[in-house]
Amino acid sequence: MENRNIMNPQMYILLQLLVTNALCDPYKLAWLYPGPISDYGWNNAMERGRTYVDDKLFEMGIDSISDYRQNLGSFPDDTPKAEEAIEEYMEEDYDMIIGGSFFWMDSLVNTSIENPDKHFLHFTGYKQTANLNSVFQKAYQGFYIAGLMCGEMTNSNTIGFMAPFRVAEVLRHLNAFYIGAKQRNPDIKVQVWWTDDWYSPLVEAEAARRLYDSGCDCISGSQDSVAIPEVAAELDFWAIGYSGDFRILANENTLTSILLNWGPLVLENVIDAINGTWVQQDVWEGFEVGAVSLAPYSTKMPNYLKTIVNDAETKLTAGDDSIFCIGNIPSYISGSASGECLNSIELHTMDWIFPDIDERGEIELSEVIVKLYPRLNDTVGILVLIFSSVLVLSCFVFAIDMALHMRSPVYFSSSVHFLALILVGNLLGAISIFFWILEPSFIVCQMRVWLFGLGFILVFGNLFAKNYRISRIFGADLASNNAAITNSVLFVKYSLVVIVLEVVILLVWALLDPVIRIELGPDKLPELAPNELYIGCSSTTHYGFLVFGIFNSLILLVGAAIAYRVRKVPTEFSELKAISFSIYNAIAISFLTVMLMILLSGTYPVDTLVTSFGLAVIFYSTLFIIFVPKFYVQHRKGGSYGSSAFGKNSSRAINTGISLRRSNRNFRTKNSSSTSTASSTESSTSSISSVTKTSVTSKE
Numbered sequence: 001m002e003n004r005n006i007m008n009p010q011m012y013i014l015l016q017l018l019v020t021n022a023l024c025d026p027y028k029l030a031w032l033y034p035g036p037i038s039d040y041g042w043n044n045a046m047e048r049g050r051t052y053v054d055d056k057l058f059e060m061g062i063d064s065i066s067d068y069r070q071n072l073g074s075f076p077d078d079t080p081k082a083e084e085a086i087e088e089y090m091e092e093d094y095d096m097i098i099g100g101s102f103f104w105m106d107s108l109v110n111t112s113i114e115n116p117d118k119h120f121l122h123f124t125g126y127k128q129t130a131n132l133n134s135v136f137q138k139a140y141q142g143f144y145i146a147g148l149m150c151g152e153m154t155n156s157n158t159i160g161f162m163a164p165f166r167v168a169e170v171l172r173h174l175n176a177f178y179i180g181a182k183q184r185n186p187d188i189k190v191q192v193w194w195t196d197d198w199y200s201p202l203v204e205a206e207a208a209r210r211l212y213d214s215g216c217d218c219i220s221g222s223q224d225s226v227a228i229p230e231v232a233a234e235l236d237f238w239a240i241g242y243s244g245d246f247r248i249l250a251n252e253n254t255l256t257s258i259l260l261n262w263g264p265l266v267l268e269n270v271i272d273a274i275n276g277t278w279v280q281q282d283v284w285e286g287f288e289v290g291a292v293s294l295a296p297y298s299t300k301m302p303n304y305l306k307t308i309v310n311d312a313e314t315k316l317t318a319g320d321d322s323i324f325c326i327g328n329i330p331s332y333i334s335g336s337a338s339g340e341c342l343n344s345i346e347l348h349t350m351d352w353i354f355p356d357i358d359e360r361g362e363i364e365l366s367e368v369i370v371k372l373y374p375r376l377n378d379t380v381g382i383l384v385l386i387f388s389s390v391l392v393l394s395c396f397v398f399a400i401d402m403a404l405h406m407r408s409p410v411y412f413s414s415s416v417h418f419l420a421l422i423l424v425g426n427l428l429g430a431i432s433i434f435f436w437i438l439e440p441s442f443i444v445c446q447m448r449v450w451l452f453g454l455g456f457i458l459v460f461g462n463l464f465a466k467n468y469r470i471s472r473i474f475g476a477d478l479a480s481n482n483a484a485i486t487n488s489v490l491f492v493k494y495s496l497v498v499i500v501l502e503v504v505i506l507l508v509w510a511l512l513d514p515v516i517r518i519e520l521g522p523d524k525l526p527e528l529a530p531n532e533l534y535i536g537c538s539s540t541t542h543y544g545f546l547v548f549g550i551f552n553s554l555i556l557l558v559g560a561a562i563a564y565r566v567r568k569v570p571t572e573f574s575e576l577k578a579i580s581f582s583i584y585n586a587i588a589i590s591f592l593t594v595m596l597m598i599l600l601s602g603t604y605p606v607d608t609l610v611t612s613f614g615l616a617v618i619f620y621s622t623l624f625i626i627f628v629p630k631f632y633v634q635h636r637k638g639g640s641y642g643s644s645a646f647g648k649n650s651s652r653a654i655n656t657g658i659s660l661r662r663s664n665r666n667f668r669t670k671n672s673s674s675t676s677t678a679s680s681t682e683s684s685t686s687s688i689s690s691v692t693k694t695s696v697t698s699k700e
Contacts, residue, residue, distance in 0.1 A: 034074045119273040151180065166194070192360065198223060321341075425458025435447045460582075515544075575626070
């Protein structure tokens with residue numbers, strides 16, 4: 001069926017004659033859209049109206065400029081966005097503001113009063129001022145016809161409607177749909193789902209599926225997207241679209257669509273504003289002037305139904321609108337008692353629906369979105385939970401064992417205080433893994449970073465310090481000045497320094513660019529399905545992560561270099577091997593984790609799980625490499641490695657070794673050319689060798 005224009009060529013000629021004053025500056029129009037113009041629905045219809053007005057003004061020789069803002073929000077709470085846009089356009093001296101959301105009505109009223117030299121149009125509203133007109137189509141006429149069609153096409157005697165909000169506009173649509181369906185099929189049942197949004201394709205698709213599952217085989221609605229026709233094509237039921245020709249985007253299961261023609265309605269008001277003939281009014285037109293029309297019919301639509309629809313359209317075009325009149329509306333509704341139709345005010349403020357409409361409920365976006373993040377109740381999440389719990393339990397077992405046998409050579413000789421710090425670090429690392437299987441929030445994201453950072457530096461910072469002491473005492477260069485490093489000096493000068501640096505990095509990161517919860521949909525991650533939402537943790541920039549990663553990588557790399565340097569220290573048993581292996585192991589696991597994350601990029605939330613498993617393996621392996629041998633020796637060998645150096649004489653062994661090495665250095669300096677010196681040196685070196693076995697064992 002052809003779309004009708006409100007204005008015929010003669011009217012355009014008349015309007016051209018009315019425009020008697022040429023403007024020095026172009027006439028500036030601003031259009032405000034609540035949603036995206038790509039919706040092919042409500043917002044796209046307004047955008048088509050904008051281009052229509054631009055083209056017609058150009059044809060009439062009127063210099064004009066138009067601009068638009070989209071995605072200003074579909075909820076009452078989004079009104080400040082529209083108000084900000086209005087204010088900006090006022091500052092830029094725009095001549096007319098055109099708002100496309102019901103919820104902006106009061107804002108436009110106030111702005112029009114503050115700017116009496118400007119003009120305003122509000123779509124769907126019912127309030128006017130001297131320079132603000134309300135403009136709308138009688139879209140309910142189209143939904144009345146949609147009801148006629150569903151009433152004829154249903155086989156289940158159950159049809160559905162999808163309603164965004166409980167506002168007068170939507171209630172008119174729903175009630176008119178019901179009236180049309182009842183006229184064709186008195187036994188029909190009408191169900192409705194509320195979506196609480198003008199444009200939410202995921203929610204609309206879910207509502208359409210629920211209506212279909214409850215027996216509805218013909219569905220329409222007031223939302224802006226093409227979701228209903230798309231689901232109709234998928235599940236094979238009938239649909240009627242709204243605002244755009246959705247049959248083009250779906251298939252022939254869309255019987256037709258209700259089209260809204262904004263262009264001519266706006267153009268008439270623009271010409272009045274330019275010509276000085278503006279009149280305060282409520283512009284509300286329907287089929288009679290082509291403001292509402294129907295898209296071409298589906299090829300599946302039977303001819304007899306086309307006849308029914310054409311007859312109804314012909315009556316409405318002739319001005320015979322008796323939809324909300326006596327006989328169609330309940331007797332208790334104002335206006336029906338006297339046998340009259342509801343007037344304009346009563347239609348604009350409609351707040352009721354027919355009592356036998358089956359309201360199924362409201363659908364929240366959270367019900368249809370699949371949030372992608374590791375969960376406690378997922379199989380992998382449960383495995384991570386078990387893995388982390390065992391790690392936490394192991395930390396407590398080793399801590400208790402060490403506390404009970406603190407004076408035992410196996411623990412005492414390894415510096416109990418440093419072992420305690422390493423255990424605390426492993427415990428924090430284990431706890432941090434729990435936060436990788438919780439839904440990200442600001443607190444969860446911060447806990448991931450802080451617990452891991454502190455745990456990592458307590459473990460590897462202290463391993464680094466212990467290895468450094470071994471390097472200082474048992475370095476390869478026997479002539480070097482090898483001084484004893486007590487536990488307190490080692491902690492203050494080395495362990496504490498790297499811990500403080502880690503805390504400073506974490507604090508600066510948290511203050512300047514904190515890690516927060518992020519939500520990424522298919523628009524940012526094309527590999528996601530339309531109903532999927534990736535939830536993770538990230539910061540605005542990656543500088544904090546880079547500094548954090550570089551610093552901790554340096555700790556590992558320097559520790560590995562020291563471990564390599566002292567790899568040949570001759571000992572019967574020493575923590576050197578365990579410490580070195582822990583550092584090498586952490587580097588290898590970190591590298592493998594990064595490689596796996598690169599290979600699995602785009603498989604959400606697998607990347608997060610890989611990270612959590614990588615962290616778990618690092619802390620797990622370090623804990624067991626350092627403490628399992630001690631636990632074994634303590635309980636299977638009585639706490640002794642078989643060396644007499646353990647126990648109270650441990651520090652004496654180190655000091656003896658250092659003294660012998662210093663004596664050897666002085667002796668060689670004074671007698672470097674003597675053969676007897678060489679012999680003495682050889683003897684001293686032999687003594688050192690026997691002591692160094694004890695030294696490493698006793699303090700490291």
